[in-house]
Amino acid sequence: MPATVNLCWLRRDLRLLDQAALYHALKSDNPIVPVFVFDSDILNDLDDKHDRRVTFIHDRLEEMQEQLARLGSTMDVFYGTVENAFRHFTNEYDVKAVFTNIDYEPYATKRDAAIARMLKEKNITFHQYKDQVIFDRDEVLKDNGEPYTVFTPYSKKWKTLLKDFHLRPYPTEKYFRNFHKQKVKKIPALRTIGFLAGERHFPSLRVKDSLIEKYDETRDYPALSGTSHLGLHLRFGTVSVREIADRAKHLNETFLGELIWRDFFQSILWHFPHVEHQSFRAEYDKIQWRNNEKEFQQWCDGETGYPIVDAGMREMNTTGFMHNRVRMITASFLTKHLLIDWRWGEAYFAKKLLDYDLAANNGNWQLAAGCGCDASPYFRVFNPVLLTEKFDKDFKYVRTWVPEFEELTYTKPIVVHEDAHKRVLEVYKKALNG
Known part of the structure; x- marks a missing residue:
């Protein structure tokens, strides 16, 4: 039996x-x-x-x-x-x-x-x-019962609703005696499921309090070890979001805000599942993307001629990680400078990122393209050169991943910023006003 x-x-x-x-x-x-x-x-x-x-x-x-x-x-x-x-x-x-x-x-x-x-x-x-979240689905809603589509009011409501019990751990260890007693079963080998072992340089589960305390000061500078690298562990649940949120609540409100963004994007995906394949704002699906395959491949390979963009792509291709600030820069460059469909970039990140999560990846790509909820105006176009001066002025991050960027052999920029800026404004304006 x-x-x-x-x-x-x-x-x-x-x-x-x-x-x-x-x-x-x-x-x-x-x-x-x-x-x-x-x-x-x-x-x-x-x-x-x-x-x-x-x-x-x-x-x-x-x-x-x-x-x-x-x-x-x-x-x-x-x-x-x-x-x-x-x-x-x-x-x-x-x-x-x-x-x-x-x-x-x-x-x-x-x-x-x-x-x-x-x-x-x-x-x-x-x-x-x-x-996997602190608040889900219908727990953070407007007073009229509708879901929030802008982050700031969502975040304010989230914080007013948060109580100590939301962050209390589940004491599973008290009931470990209730596991069914039987012989250990063998886990299918990687080869059995069609895979071979990849590199095992995974980020640590342990994050020092001092990093979280200084997070708001260090998080924007990719050359610093100023981010937690906990995305992988939160994605696969090897750490409890309640434990991390409880630490953040006491140590750094900006870090807590990153966890609120996770809940927000999960809420958006739940209430508006069309965002998986379509723009949150339907009018943005009228944009006439150039979708130049050669330029897309150059972006993928980190060969655009813009050092901060190339550094980010090479970092991700090599390690499975990309610094958060640089993710925004690379995504903006693909959609605004090259006029390539955000879905192409989203799919590439989905293949490469260790911490890939559909809700967050989709939400952030749509923000970068200007077509998502709470997106900045479409006419906001990041200047990679100015952002490098602001966040990597000594080129420490760039030198790590693009050591040849000052050599004559380095790729010439595949697009001129000023020309790209003008072009994207014309294309977006035509789509939105047409």
């Missing part, structure tokens, strides 16, 4: 401590088996077989499996479609309930709805909890 259990379905929450769904699962009336699905529908869309995000997830699952083994338990990891995974899980065990944390992305909401229907047919209950 298969063991009677409840499942905790892990996705963007790869940790055993302070995890909402796991906490509620462990307090339920049956032993708990944590499960994870290497979703072939997602993995098949990844071009790079050395994708370091897959390596990161796999390494983290191995670590969690070791933790569970010490508790006499195990995780059940499946490779394939999610539907096939749950057929396997429900054959392997007598499952009474499934606990998981909410994922707000359009693909995820459809997937979860399908699994909930499938489980209902088997009389298995499906429970979802808030975990």
Whole structure:
């Protein structure tokens, strides 16, 4: 007879401590088996077989499996479609309930709805909890019940609603005895799921208080170690957002603001799912993008002739990370200077960034292109030369990634700033006033 259990379905929450769904699962009336699905529908869309995000997830699952083994338990990891995974899980065990944390992305909401229907047919209950954000969906709304589409009033409301209990950790460790006891199951090897190990230079989970305290002073300068690099860990839930928000609340309001932006973009994606493929403001879909493929490739390769842009692209191509200020500069350059569709840039970042998150990536690209919610006016065009003087005046960051920028061999600028500025204003104005 298969063991009677409840499942905790892990996705963007790869940790055993302070995890909402796991906490509620462990307090339920049956032993708990944590499960994870290497979703072939997602993995098949990844071009790079050395994708370091897959390596990161796999390494983290191995670590969690070791933790569970010490508790006499195990995780059940499946490779394939999610539907096939749950057929396997429900054959392997007598499952009474499934606990998981909410994922707000359009693909995820459809997937979860399908699994909930499938489980209902088997009389298995499906429970979802808030975990990757502080406030979700309908928790921060205008007084008339509508969602905010401008960040500043959203942020003010967010802060007025925040109470200590929102940041209180879930004490999962109190209930670790409730994991189902069984032999350790083997996690499918990377080769089995079609991947090879990527480089393992991942940012640390540990961030000093001193960095957070000075964040507002150092965050704009890419040559400094002034940002936390926690995006990867927040994306995959290897750290609790409640823990980070609690520290930020006491140490630095600007840092807390970055976490509020995360909630804001998740809210936008939830309430306006069309933004995944279309401009938030429909009139911007009338823009006649040039979409020059050669220039796009030069941008991708960090060969535009603008050192700060090239440095950012090379940093991302090499490390999977790009400094936040430089992300804005490179995105603005692609959309405004080269008049290339923001969706091209968004897709390229999605391939390369270790901390890629659909809501934040989409939201920030639309801000850069001027077509998103709360976007700056379309006629605001960053000048890469002036921004280099402002944020990297000694060229420390540029020299790290573009050592040849002062040599005659360095690429000539592929566009003249003044010409590009004039051109983009004409194209945007024609689209918006036509």
